[in-house]
Amino acid sequence: MHTAYYKEYSHSLGRDMEFMVYGHSGKPCVVFPAQDGRFFDFANFGMVDAVKNFIEEGKLQLFCVDSIDLESWSKKDGDYSERISQHERWFNYVVNEAVPRFRQIHNETACEDYQGKFMATGCSMGAYHSANFFFRRPDIFDNLIALSGLYDAHFFFPNYNNELIYNNSPAEFLRNIPWNHYYLDMYRNSKIVICVGQGRWEAECIADTDKMKEDLERLQVPAWIDYWGYDVDHDWPWWKVQLPYFLSHVL
Template sequence: MERHYYTQYSEHLQREMHVLVYGYTGVPIIVFPCQDSMCDNFENFGMIDVLQDYIDGGKIQIFSVDTVDKESWSDTWGDKGYRAWVQECYYRYIVDEVLPMVHEINGTGQLPLTLGCSLGATHAAIVFFRRPDLFGGVLGMSGCYDATYFTDGWCDENLYNNSPVHFLENMPSDHPYIQLYNERKIILCVGQGNWESEGIRTTGQMADIFYRKGIHGWTDFWGYDVDHDWPWWKKQIRYFLPFLVD
């Protein structure tokens, strides 16, 4: 398997950030790690091995990014306004700095998909639903799509813009993004086992919003034995990937 490690200085985040690229061509997929993790997260937990046939076969090319979660979502005792600002800078890093890199390396001209598990699914949903003109679809597994969960209900403009259940709820039904969503591939999945309570709650909220706005998103609730954990995410990604790229 082709594997390349890139370091780039982010102007938005004012630090060096890293991207691991797996594969040589195919549908580009930006992968967001789980909470507080870095670009080697999928590799360390065996998810890249699960996708090896797709990668080596030239069907997909993975771009796995770092996070700054420890300064945003995870800094429970930190200043909420600063945490929200850091997350907004991270969003702009993905759109303004990672996305051009993806297009340059991938070279197919295809819109990248976004993908993640747990808080990675939150990131994947944020960038896709904010800019469906730039991304081809999203697969979120066990995500929490209500940013105020991480701030005890507090919200400002930056946090609102990174909270899909809020900005989608207030999006007019005739907004041009609605049509773009329906031209893309949207899959949000969650189990109903251990540690999935917020995923269940907020995926249900997203399902309700999709219905009321006429968004053709697929929300899939797996069984009560399906936990918030890697063995299930591996099963889910193999199940859903053909709907995204085949």
């Protein structure tokens, strides 16, 4: 398996940012870490090994980004405006700096000129990030596999009144998206998977998954909303089962 580590400067964040690449060709996929996680977690928790067949067969290439959740979503004692502004700087880093760089790396390793869209995936907070990027930028992403996510910003920003927070809350902005919005056709031509277990530590994620299911059905956006069993916990052992299962259908 082709594996490469990168550390490159981000103008959006004013610092070096690290990421890992797994694979040489196939569908390029941006992997978002779980809450407060790092770019190496996907490998360390066995997720890369769980999907290695897709990677080694040239069907999938993973780009594992670093998070700054501790400066934004998880900084509970911080000012709301600064926290969400820092998140938005990271959002801009991913879409304006990281994704173009990932495309360049992909074309070098795959020896092609791929100009298509990316997949987004992640577990827990990574599921939120992947969904947020997908629904905000369907011009960049056309596949989503979100596992055990929270999609309403109120969980991290209770009692807020801030437009930028709203714009990063998929469970809210999908509720109000107008019927003639051009994003809807992009959503309808994408592959969307939102999965949640019904075991331990999944109650809040189930509630948010219900919201997403209701809104996507109302908007007539096809999506695979999958509720797994009551023994399926909010934890890595189950995500290692879920991701290859859904990839076998999405790819």
